[in-house]
Amino acid sequence: MSPMTAQIAEKVEAAPRRRSIGEVVLTVDDLQTVFYTRAGMVRAVDRVSFALKAGETLAIVGESGCGKSITALSLLRLIPDPPGRIVGGKVVLEGTDLLSLSEPAMRKVRGNRVSMIFQEPMTSLNPVLTVGRQISQALMMHQGMSKAAAMERAVEMLRLVKVPEPAQRVKEYPHQLSGGMRQRVMIAMALSCNPRVLIADEPTTALDVTIQAQILDLILELQNQLGTAVILITHDLGVVAETAQRVIVMYAGRKVEEATVEELFARPLHPYTRGLMASIPRLGLMRNQTVETGRLQEIPGMVPPLFDLPAGCAYAPRCALADDRCRAEYPPFEEKRDAHWAACWHAGE
Amino acid sequence: MASYLVKRLLLMLLTLFGMSVLIFVMLRLVPGNIADIVFEAAGMIDDADKAQIEAELGLDQPIIVQYLQWIGGLVQGDLGFSYVSEKPTIEEIGPRIPITAKLALMALIFSIVLGLPLGVISAVRQNTKLDYALRVISLSGLSLPSFWLALLILMFCVQYFGTIPIYTRPPDTLWDELLLYSIPAAAVGFRSSALIMRLTRSSMLEVLRQDYIRTARAMGASNTSVNYYHALKNAVLPVTTIIGIEAAFLIGGLIVTETVFNIPGVARFLVEAILWRDYPIVQNLVMFIALVVVVVNFLVDLLYVVLDPRIKYAD
Amino acid sequence: MTTVDHSAELARAGANVTGWASRTLFLANRYPLGAFGAVIVILFVFAAIFADVITPVDPTSTNPAKSLMAPGGQALMGADFMGRDMYSRVVHGARISLAVGLGSTALGCLIGVIIGLASGYLLGWFDLLVQRVIDIMQALPLLVMALVMAASLGPSLENTIIAISIPLIPNVARVIRSNTLAIRELPYVEAARAQGMSEVRIAVFHVLPNTLAPLIVLATAQLGAAILTEASLSFLGLGIPEPHPSWGRMLSESAAEYVRTAPWLVIFPGLAISLVVFGTNLLGDAVRDLLDPRQRS
Numbered sequence: 001m002s003p004m005t006a007q008i009a010e011k012v013e014a015a016p017r018r019r020s021i022g023e024v025v026l027t028v029d030d031l032q033t034v035f036y037t038r039a040g041m042v043r044a045v046d047r048v049s050f051a052l053k054a055g056e057t058l059a060i061v062g063e064s065g066c067g068k069s070i071t072a073l074s075l076l077r078l079i080p081d082p083p084g085r086i087v088g089g090k091v092v093l094e095g096t097d098l099l100s101l102s103e104p105a106m107r108k109v110r111g112n113r114v115s116m117i118f119q120e121p122m123t124s125l126n127p128v129l130t131v132g133r134q135i136s137q138a139l140m141m142h143q144g145m146s147k148a149a150a151m152e153r154a155v156e157m158l159r160l161v162k163v164p165e166p167a168q169r170v171k172e173y174p175h176q177l178s179g180g181m182r183q184r185v186m187i188a189m190a191l192s193c194n195p196r197v198l199i200a201d202e203p204t205t206a207l208d209v210t211i212q213a214q215i216l217d218l219i220l221e222l223q224n225q226l227g228t229a230v231i232l233i234t235h236d237l238g239v240v241a242e243t244a245q246r247v248i249v250m251y252a253g254r255k256v257e258e259a260t261v262e263e264l265f266a267r268p269l270h271p272y273t274r275g276l277m278a279s280i281p282r283l284g285l286m287r288n289q290t291v292e293t294g295r296l297q298e299i300p301g302m303v304p305p306l307f308d309l310p311a312g313c314a315y316a317p318r319c320a321l322a323d324d325r326c327r328a329e330y331p332p333f334e335e336k337r338d339a340h341w342a343a344c345w346h347a348g349e
Numbered sequence: 350m351a352s353y354l355v356k357r358l359l360l361m362l363l364t365l366f367g368m369s370v371l372i373f374v375m376l377r378l379v380p381g382n383i384a385d386i387v388f389e390a391a392g393m394i395d396d397a398d399k400a401q402i403e404a405e406l407g408l409d410q411p412i413i414v415q416y417l418q419w420i421g422g423l424v425q426g427d428l429g430f431s432y433v434s435e436k437p438t439i440e441e442i443g444p445r446i447p448i449t450a451k452l453a454l455m456a457l458i459f460s461i462v463l464g465l466p467l468g469v470i471s472a473v474r475q476n477t478k479l480d481y482a483l484r485v486i487s488l489s490g491l492s493l494p495s496f497w498l499a500l501l502i503l504m505f506c507v508q509y510f511g512t513i514p515i516y517t518r519p520p521d522t523l524w525d526e527l528l529l530y531s532i533p534a535a536a537v538g539f540r541s542s543a544l545i546m547r548l549t550r551s552s553m554l555e556v557l558r559q560d561y562i563r564t565a566r567a568m569g570a571s572n573t574s575v576n577y578y579h580a581l582k583n584a585v586l587p588v589t590t591i592i593g594i595e596a597a598f599l600i601g602g603l604i605v606t607e608t609v610f611n612i613p614g615v616a617r618f619l620v621e622a623i624l625w626r627d628y629p630i631v632q633n634l635v636m637f638i639a640l641v642v643v644v645v646n647f648l649v650d651l652l653y654v655v656l657d658p659r660i661k662y663a664d
Numbered sequence: 665m666t667t668v669d670h671s672a673e674l675a676r677a678g679a680n681v682t683g684w685a686s687r688t689l690f691l692a693n694r695y696p697l698g699a700f701g702a703v704i705v706i707l708f709v710f711a712a713i714f715a716d717v718i719t720p721v722d723p724t725s726t727n728p729a730k731s732l733m734a735p736g737g738q739a740l741m742g743a744d745f746m747g748r749d750m751y752s753r754v755v756h757g758a759r760i761s762l763a764v765g766l767g768s769t770a771l772g773c774l775i776g777v778i779i780g781l782a783s784g785y786l787l788g789w790f791d792l793l794v795q796r797v798i799d800i801m802q803a804l805p806l807l808v809m810a811l812v813m814a815a816s817l818g819p820s821l822e823n824t825i826i827a828i829s830i831p832l833i834p835n836v837a838r839v840i841r842s843n844t845l846a847i848r849e850l851p852y853v854e855a856a857r858a859q860g861m862s863e864v865r866i867a868v869f870h871v872l873p874n875t876l877a878p879l880i881v882l883a884t885a886q887l888g889a890a891i892l893t894e895a896s897l898s899f900l901g902l903g904i905p906e907p908h909p910s911w912g913r914m915l916s917e918s919a920a921e922y923v924r925t926a927p928w929l930v931i932f933p934g935l936a937i938s939l940v941v942f943g944t945n946l947l948g949d950a951v952r953d954l955l956d957p958r959q960r961s
Contacts, residue, residue, distance in 0.1 A: 111568030123560040128582045138568045173658040367800035492942035494895050497934035503923045601807035605896050620900050623815040639803040
């Protein structure tokens, strides 16, 4: 563990929290994932580090293409190779470096000790297998359960995620369920082996607004019950404010800011974070930022293509504060305030 | 579902009826009938004799009457008589069907057993040397005429075993039969297996990109389980839909292969009947082939309902 | 249907490709198997065009002295029973094979396009009738249909082309029809209609050009099938009559007996069929990848 990661872990412990948070279960240290494309090598995840404790929710925020989903897939070593490859860093789960495990050993981790739920409940379930089959697969694989026992447990899991008539539902196929129900099934599947870490990649993005809140509540409730650590990947700062204890903001494959939720929303340091907040209706109004103008602000420009990053700060081309130093030199990721890190030459200005 | 089935069956009947008209008209597009051919061959040009034969065969009647006679008989199970052998058509066609059916079944099994796993391997190893090799093999399978492949096999047998494995007499035992039909079945099936392989490959590639495959991996499924359980179960769906096309493929291949291997099946018999302008045989055989294709397509649709839980035919 | 924007990809890759020569080179680099197929097809087209120039002997002239001569200095690919030079016959066979293949594909596509366009455009009873007829025609295997057609039309080059083109129609008509149905609902077609453009003009100027890509894909795929069908028909004695040198018939003449005694009579014509079909198939795959990215392999 690098000194910085240890420091983060320490500070997190000191940070205010809403629920009982336990030992560190997962540390990610200097993770680097690259993709080899026709246009050249792309650093999709560039030296990302963080620590995660039992029962904690860590949000990773950013626009699409910022590397947050690739970070999540890298933790499970699900990066398609080729074209992608994890080229450096450590992912330590309770003392074991997942990146050094053999593939069969890694398989015993996936779905068992670290699980993942995906954005698209419509397409993330196998259309030709019953819901029960899909949930029981992991139980049979990881817990050595018999088919009958696994099916029984699948019914229990569906009951746990509040799917009505679970005994009937296990026999049904995904297309017979609504989007919200399918995401519940995904959650039941992911939690069936009682994992230490649950990675939720935009779990509510594809759902109706009313269903979104239900699903988030469900994840939090189960997290409390089971003591699972959750990594929540989202572009929605509203979701972050409601669910997470700590937040990492990513831009162009790098961490640009990290703080507790309270701290981040009270005093965002990175201009990008502030831009994100200003572009979200609820938060903007909450912070009284855009009331005078009466309109939402958007961040000008687009995320630069990863194969063509500028020399200095990747955000500089879109940043109002950018000067020559920003364009020439990448700012270090430093603790600017107590338990609040940012990578910006003009942090807080 | 029930009314869907009824609708489908009615549509099948309509297709077969249309086929009967089509084939009847097609066969009579051009002047010239059996009487002409027999007379030409025998060198006789006696109009009275010819007229008598035509009357015997019913060829002197208007085409609509001829058609109605044929269809009327067909509905009652009377297929008429062969012009050439003058035996009932059913006696000519009947005994040849099992031979071709066995050959077709063996070819189909061969093509699936070879094509499906190779297609999966090719997709899983996309863009490796193995994939390229398998793709070239499957493409050559689609390019080689089955009769040439059959001739090459004969040549190979002459060279290395000193015998020609063509049909000389009916096989005695089941083993004999298997042995006798296995080579022609492979010659026909190779082409079909190439088709299955290509389709399985592209269908697998499509499926492997799907989100639920990522889910399966994220839940810890092994490569074997992902490829052959989670993915293949989805990837075979489009493959089953071409079994109908496959049946047509096989019939085409059987026609030439039975000819090369001298096998007395219905497929070769069709060519003989066409060459002899033996209308009753040709008409009824073509109807039989159409029936097989239509029924196979119908069964494939039903199979699809069984395999894909998403498909429910609305009433 | 969108096509792969090669220019954009080129620009991104920093390449500067202008002119048809470098473009061809770029595509060949991109689709090496397709380029290989194209080379094969071009070679056969070349052989067909210059058959008289590149062969030393008339393919129909017999020479008892050369009967069943093995391949060698006097006859590159040997000679058949009648002493006809196999090399000449195989090269001239390319003419027949390509003429029938291209002719029947073009004819089948032409009729198929007209029927498909009309069917997808007029709808109503005409469409219903066309669809039923297509259903009926598709209940017969290509070869069976072509056999019956060839037999009833009688053996000649033209009739063989017609016999093979007819079973190709349903497929083309179906694809064009479904494309027409999709395109006629597109916003810009609606816009043209709103501006008062006549339906015929819309069909010809908007719908037809947009069905071109699937048509090319289909036509290249059918070309191989047409060539194979001609070979099969001739092999069965119902295709191209004497004295035209057809690969399929060369094989039927030599078939079982010469398998033992004169394998060159079996090998060369069959190799020619397989090669040309292999070439069109490779080319067809590349064309499909190029024009129909949804089916990319």
